[in-house]
Amino acid sequence: MNVLIIYYSQSGNTMLVARHIEKGLRRAGASVTVVKLKDATYEMMADYDLIGLGSPTWKADTPNMHHFIDKMPDQGGKQCFGFNTHGTLPHLYWPIVIPNLKNHGLIPIGYKDWYGDVTMPGMPKPYYTAGHPDETDLREAEEFGYEMAVNSPKITAGDTSLIYPDPEMNEKVFRQAMICSNMLLCPTNPQGAFVRHPERCHYPKCHLCMDNCTMGYIDLSKDPQVYGNRGDRCDDCHECSFCFMICPFGAIEVEPANQFESDIGADHSNFERMLEEDEKTGKFRRLIPLSEIGHDTPYVYWHPERPYFKIPKDPGPLDLNSTDSGPLDPDSTDSGN
Ligand SMILES: Cc1cc2nc3c(=O)[nH]c(=O)nc-3n(C[C@H](O)[C@H](O)[C@H](O)COP(=O)(O)O)c2cc1C
Ligand code: SF4
Ligand code: SF4
Known part of the structure; x- marks a missing residue:
């Protein structure tokens, strides 16, 4: 079989x-x-x-x-x-x-x-x-x-x-x-809003976020470069945060920076x-x-x-x-x- x-x-x-x-x-x-x-x-x-x-x-x-x-x-x-x-x-x-x-x-x-x-x-x-x-x-x-x-x-x-x-x-x-x-109705992402800083990015040497975005929302080969985050959430990305988690160079940040502190008391x-x-x-x-x-x-x-x-x-x-x-x-x- x-x-x-x-x-x-x-x-x-x-x-x-x-x-x-x-x-x-x-x-x-x-x-x-x-x-x-x-x-x-x-x-x-x-x-x-x-x-x-x-x-x-x-x-x-x-x-x-x-x-x-x-x-x-x-x-x-x-x-x-x-x-x-x-x-x-x-x-x-x-x-x-x-x-x-x-x-x-x-x-x-x-x-x-x-x-x-x-x-x-x-x-x-x-x-x-x-x-x-x-x-x-x-x-x-x-x-x-x-x-x-x-x-x-x-x-x-x-x-x-x-x-x-x-x-x-x-x-x-x-x-x-x-x-x-x-959770779906919540207007803000409980994990924070992800913002990309192109000046810290090592593309094309690095393309980890592009290869691993769950929804294929990142395409840095395009001009202008496409990064899935639109406003404070990506449209179907479930705010997965993976690009932020795996970027080796801190080129993807969370805003506001103290987001996680507010999460400590999360219910x-x-x-x-x-x-x-x-x-x-x-x-x-x-x-x-x-x-x-x-x-x-x-x-x-x-x-x-x-x-x-x-x-x-x-x-x-x-x-x-x-x-x-x-x-x-x-x-x-x-x-x-
Ligand atoms: C964006 C996101 C949403 C999640 N939503 C749920 C959920 O609704 N229910 C649940 O039990 N776990 C949820 N989880 C936890 C994952 O299902 C769990 O960690 C899973 O084992 C991850 O599998 P993986 O390691 O193969 O990616 C969520 C995780 C992420 C990153
Ligand atoms: S948060 Fe997840 S789905 Fe949204 S751009 Fe990053 S890796 Fe892709
Ligand atoms: S993971 Fe970070 S450094 Fe690598 S391509 Fe993505 S934003 Fe740039």
């Missing part, structure tokens, strides 16, 4: 999960190709029996994968599976994504999500979900891949009972929709309540005690040097005989995601 995994990952959590799912699929005998979303085409999907689609959760949805899915030609009943990593608000993602996959002629045979650490300038460090995905999560990811490889041919042969049920539309889904719509009670409930049901395994959450050390205070974040390198296919989960090297910088 030929499987194509298409994923987007900004800070590396989903990439690590993707590589473990790949390992599980290969362990079950599948031949697997893994591509980043920016390199994926609809034409290549035709060559595969099963498609895996993975991304982080951003404001309940995929950050950019939904553009790929929205424009996807009808897949005529091809099987797919979904995977996702997230912070404290995971419940709305599948109710949004699964119907969208079906609308494009895909049959989602399974889907699974994992907690992941959150790396944003004004967010507490350590964050509530720090330490995820850990060894246990990654073992689960491998098992999920194995399960998809084993189930897919059985489903093709007619055993539709193996297809995961549709995601539940429960009270948590509606609560998260409310939290997210409040995280919605997130804490949701996690407490998910801990009780066993969905969330807390690795950092509540008392150690870094409310006084937002990420950029905790890591004050530029670049604030180095892009994790793709570890590539994992060794089938190794039990090592292949943690990401925090000091490596990949060229693009």
Whole structure:
């Protein structure tokens, strides 16, 4: 069986999960190709029996994968599976994504999500979900891949009972929709407004922000140069802050400069309540005690040097005989995601 995994990952959590799912699929005998979303085409999907689609959760949805899915030609009943990593608000993602996959002629045979650490300038460090995905999560990811490889041919042969049920539309889904719509309505970016200072920029020697802007909103080859930030927010960028985080030369700044100080007192009670409930049901395994959450050390205070974040390198296919989960090297910088 030929499987194509298409994923987007900004800070590396989903990439690590993707590589473990790949390992599980290969362990079950599948031949697997893994591509980043920016390199994926609809034409290549035709060559595969099963498609895996993975991304982080951003404001309940995929950050950019939904553009790929929205424009996807009808897949005529091809099987797919979904995977996702997230912070404290995971419940709305599948109710949004699964119907969208079906609308494009895909049959989602399974889907699974994992907690992941959150790396944003004004967010507490350590964050509530720090330490995820850990060894246990990654073992689960491998098992999920194995399960998809084993189930897919059985489903093709007619055993539709193996297809995961549709995601539940429960009270948590509606609560998260409310939290997210409040965030979307917020007129200012809680992470600050990003402003580029061309005089500090090392383009064309450096093109990191351009290669890694989630939405492709940066094009420094144009005259005048295009930088996605329009006013105090980019139009569909979810204020991701990645360009600011990865610029090695401080050419992208946040304004006002004391934005993060105002964030220290940010109200995280919605997130804490949701996690407490998910801990009780066993969905969330807390690795950092509540008392150690870094409310006084937002990420950029905790890591004050530029670049604030180095892009994790793709570890590539994992060794089938190794039990090592292949943690990401925090000091490596990949060229693009
Ligand atoms: C702009 C942005 C928005 C996010 N929105 C959510 C969200 O709505 N719900 C959630 O649980 N996590 C949210 N997160 C956290 C990420 O989903 C989480 O850190 C994920 O593991 C990142 O995956 P990656 O390392 O593959 O990029 C958000 C992160 C960013 C950067
Ligand atoms: S904040 Fe920066 S990296 Fe993120 S989408 Fe906007 S321009 Fe791109
Ligand atoms: S990352 Fe910074 S230095 Fe590099 S091209 Fe972007 S703005 Fe310029």
